[in-house]
Amino acid sequence: KAGVTQTPRYLIKTRGQQVTLSCSPISGHRSVSWYQQTPGQGLQFLFEYFSETQRNKGNFPGRFSGRQFSNSRSEMNVSTLELGDSALYLCASSFSRQGEAFFGQGTRLTVV
Amino acid sequence: KNQVEQSPQSLIILEGKNCTLQCNYTVSPFSNLRWYKQDTGRGPVSLTIMTFSENTKSNGRYTATLDADTKQSSLHITASQLSDSASYICVVTPNYGQNFVFGPGTRLSVLP
Numbered sequence: 501k502a503g504v505t506q507t508p509r510y511l512i513k514t515r516g517q518q519v520t521l522s523c524s525p526i527s528g529h530r531s532v533s534w535y536q537q538t539p540g541q542g543l544q545f546l547f548e549y550f551s552e553t554q555r556n557k558g559n560f561p562g563r564f565s566g567r568q569f570s571n572s573r574s575e576m577n578v579s580t581l582e583l584g585d586s587a588l589y590l591c592a593s594s595f596s597r598q599g600e601a602f603f604g605q606g607t608r609l610t611v612v
Numbered sequence: 613k614n615q616v617e618q619s620p621q622s623l624i625i626l627e628g629k630n631c632t633l634q635c636n637y638t639v640s641p642f643s644n645l646r647w648y649k650q651d652t653g654r655g656p657v658s659l660t661i662m663t664f665s666e667n668t669k670s671n672g673r674y675t676a677t678l679d680a681d682t683k684q685s686s687l688h689i690t691a692s693q694l695s696d697s698a699s700y701i702c703v704v705t706p707n708y709g710q711n712f713v714f715g716p717g718t719r720l721s722v723l724p
Contacts, residue, residue: 504655533712535714541716542701542714542715542716542717543656543701543714545712545714588653590655590656592655598643598644598705600646600658600661601646601658601712602658603648603655603656603657604655605654605655606653606654606655608653
């Protein structure tokens with residue numbers, strides 16, 4: 501059974517650019533959540549999608565957005581990148597909204 | 613406000629020794645509490661999951677306990693190995709609102 505796949509694994513962008521990260525959940529999982537993790541910080545919740553609808557949103561500016569497709573794959577987009585957006589972005593999928601969450605390996609974003 | 617605190621922030625032990633990590637939470641009511649292990653630069657991996665009515669759960673050398681009255685959980689690692697060096701994250705699932713509340717993690721280093 502394939503795990504959660506995040507692409508790309510590493511990304512370098514310059515300030516002001518935008519970026520799109522992709523997450524393919526475990527087959528059959530309909531809930532996808534996104535998190536930001538920076539050095540010294542715990543996991544910060546970005547948003548949760550279930551059945552193509554955003555169910556919860558964390559305390560992040562509107563530059564962070566996401567969507568979920570009918571096959572449960574999800575993308576998150578960050579516009580007008582800032583240096584502080586450099587982080588490990590993790591995606592987690594679960595069968596139900598409060599079921600066990602399985603994490604991907606993450607996308608390491610560096611903004612220069 | 614739903615919060616999860618963990619202690620100590622970091623811990624260094626010698627290979628073969630035991631250790632106990634603490635998690636205090638204010639999330640109430642909650643449906644379950646999880647412990648995750650996260651190796652540097654990788655996604656978290658689930659170690660144990662306990663419902664609010666369970667007191668203990670084991671997974672090999674990892675044993676988690678839960679005291680819902682005092683809102684405390686602990687993760688005990690027996691006969692530590694070098695591969696146990698990682699961050700350990702306590703996660704509580706509230707019954708309402710945000711799907712998961714993450715603790716900041718405890719960074720464990722096991723030395724030979």
